[in-house]
Amino acid sequence: xxxxxxxxxxxxxxxxxxxxxxxxxxxxxxxxxxxxxxxxxxxxxxxxxxxxxxxxxxxxxxxxxxxxxxxxxxxxxxxxxxxxxxxxxxxxxxxxxxxxxxxxxxxxxxxxxxxxxxxxxxxxxxxxxxxxxxxxxxxxxxxxxxxxxxxxxxxxxxxxxxxxxxxxxxxxxxxxxxxxxxxxxxxxxxxxxxxxxxxxxxxxxxxxxxxxxxxxxxxxxxxxxxxxxx
Amino acid sequence: xxxxxxxxxxxxxxxxxxxxxxxxxxxxxxxxxxxxxxxxxxxxxxxxxxxxxxxxxxxxxxxxxxxxxxxxxxxxxxxxxxxxxxxxxxxxxxxxxxxxxxxxxxxxxxxxxxxxxxxxxxxxxxxxxxxxxxxxxxxxxxxxxxxxxxxxxxxxxxxxxxxxxxxxxxxxxxxxxxxxxxxxxxxxxxxxxxxxxxxxxxxxxxxxxxxxxxxxxxxxxxxxxxxxxx
DNA sequence: CAGTGGTCTAGACCACGTG
DNA sequence: ACGTGGTCTAGACCACTGG
Numbered sequence: 328x329x330x331x332x333x334x335x336x337x338x339x340x341x342x343x344x345x346x347x348x349x350x351x352x353x354x355x356x357x358x359x360x361x362x363x364x365x366x367x368x369x370x371x372x373x374x375x376x377x378x379x380x381x382x383x384x385x386x387x388x389x390x391x392x393x394x395x396x397x398x399x400x401x402x403x404x405x406x407x408x409x410x411x412x413x414x415x416x417x418x419x420x421x422x423x424x425x426x427x428x429x430x431x432x433x434x435x436x437x438x439x440x441x442x443x444x445x446x447x448x449x450x451x452x453x454x455x456x457x458x459x460x461x462x463x464x465x466x467x468x469x470x471x472x473x474x475x476x477x478x479x480x481x482x483x484x485x486x487x488x489x490x491x492x493x494x495x496x497x498x499x500x501x502x503x504x505x506x507x508x509x510x511x512x513x514x515x516x517x518x519x520x521x522x523x524x525x526x527x528x529x530x531x532x533x534x535x536x537x538x539x540x541x542x543x544x545x546x547x548x549x550x551x552x553x554x555x556x557x
Numbered sequence: 558x559x560x561x562x563x564x565x566x567x568x569x570x571x572x573x574x575x576x577x578x579x580x581x582x583x584x585x586x587x588x589x590x591x592x593x594x595x596x597x598x599x600x601x602x603x604x605x606x607x608x609x610x611x612x613x614x615x616x617x618x619x620x621x622x623x624x625x626x627x628x629x630x631x632x633x634x635x636x637x638x639x640x641x642x643x644x645x646x647x648x649x650x651x652x653x654x655x656x657x658x659x660x661x662x663x664x665x666x667x668x669x670x671x672x673x674x675x676x677x678x679x680x681x682x683x684x685x686x687x688x689x690x691x692x693x694x695x696x697x698x699x700x701x702x703x704x705x706x707x708x709x710x711x712x713x714x715x716x717x718x719x720x721x722x723x724x725x726x727x728x729x730x731x732x733x734x735x736x737x738x739x740x741x742x743x744x745x746x747x748x749x750x751x752x753x754x755x756x757x758x759x760x761x762x763x764x765x766x767x768x769x770x771x772x773x774x775x776x777x778x779x780x781x782x783x784x785x786x787x
Numbered sequence: 788c789a790g791t792g793g794t795c796t797a798g799a800c801c802a803c804g805t806g
Numbered sequence: 807a808c809g810t811g812g813t814c815t816a817g818a819c820c821a822c823t824g825g
Contacts (some may be wrong), residue, residue, distance in 0.1 A: 345729050357792085369816090370813095371814065374813090377792095383636065387792060388792075388822080389822040389824095390823045392791060398724075399727075400636045400639065402634050402636055406613065406632055408630075409630065497629075501786070502787065503787060504782045504784050505782065509755045524753075524755075525755035526755065527736055527737040531787075535575065552734050554735075555732065555734075561795090597796085603812075603813090606811085617811060618804075621803095
């Protein structure tokens with residue numbers, strides 16, 4: 328440990344927790360003390376500790392001090408990959424293939440979820456994401472035309488709606504839901520599998536402040552896995 | 558914007574990106590300039606920018622400056638919940654129910670994945686996580702006895718193996734894989750569903766440095782969803 | 788009340804990598 | 807070469823909250 332920076336201190340503290348020196352539930356020394364021990368400024372220790380708190384390894388409270396979490400529920404952080412990138416990473420060719428494109432009133436379960444007027448028309452798009460000639464994933468998307476009117480004339484057989492939207496219509500927040508679902512007739516045909524087969528599914532909805540932009544369901548072909556690190 | 562702190566600056570910059578003022582791919586002003594503009598020190602701007610980089614909204618390089626990402630692949634961060642917490646959050650009662658407990662040579666696909674000797678014996682545990690009387694998830698776990706010998710005598714019908722391990726045997730790193738899989742006969746019986754039904758599945762393996770600790774597969778009952786925010 | 792973490796500042800030096 | 811971000815320091819003040 329020649330170099331002293333917040334990385335090395337973070338690592339050192341982490342190891343003292345992992346080694347069992349500081350048991351779950353116990354209070355660890357105050358920043359000032361650690362700064363003295365490691366011979367650096369409190370600022371640096373603070374930085375390391377904040378990162379560890381972000382990791383979910385410790386809990387910090389003013390006045391009460393820093394405590395090793397009873398159950399270190401580490402945050403899992405990962406990127407939800409762009410389908411095109413996933414496919415191209417395998418060396419295959421990516422192409423979006425439009426199965427359905429229409430403008431119509433959204434079904435009730437969509438309007439209800441998004442607090443839209445029932446009469447409102449949305450842009451509806453069903454796309455097969457192709458890896459070479461095989462279907463890699465099927466996407467069913469609804470777009471708020473008030474937020475992104477130009478999408479009607481976008482070349483969605485060249486650039487996926489997802490990427491087009493990311494570029495043209497920024498979003499500020501959203502939610503993602505992962506689940507497993509059974510293949511519908513349409514998906515079974517696309518993937519050439521049996522109806523009911525288990526498909527990894529991602530539902531994503533994004534907003535710009537309180538304006539709904541888009542919601543979509545993405546179902547991956549059987550065997551797909553999403554990886555993350557702890 | 559009365560208060561100036563790294564949070565408010567982060568928010569301000571974020572909004573300038575989301576509003577389209579700073580388009581994807583463009584360089585945004587240097588820290589020093591922004592510090593002057595916002596009337597705060599460069600340190601504060603730096604903090605805000607580093608957070609935005611962690612969010613995946615911008616990319617930073619020395620000398621080259623800070624650029625709005627072409628495709629803002631935001632990192633999705635969330636906690637993988639502890640099964641007991643999920644169940645108790647619904648108001649139900651949690652109980653782990655042991656279906657199988659044995660010490661035996663691991664199957665080849667496990668030893669291969671973990672670079673273990675083929676002869677090595679591992680602790681094997683299959684648990685049903687009960688929400689009141691219903692099965693909420695089924696867990697199939699292998700534990701390295703060299704790393705956690707005491708688990709053999711742990712009261713695993715009171716505390717789940719997961720929580721026991723977290724307390725007794727810290728880990729330093731691991732990986733998680735999410736997928737969808739078809740219910741096996743055992744799972745179909747446990748969940749009282751048909752064989753082949755789609756189950757949300759989490760595979761997790763943890764290590765302490767390079768010592769393998771445990772690997773497990775957790776299959777949730779049909780309809781389970783894992784939520785995250787963007 | 789007092790001790791803890793949260794944050795800011797001003798200045799400094801360094802690492803990096805582009806041009 | 808030099809401009810950019812990465813980081814450290816010392817000191818300061820504040821916000822929170824436990825005792």
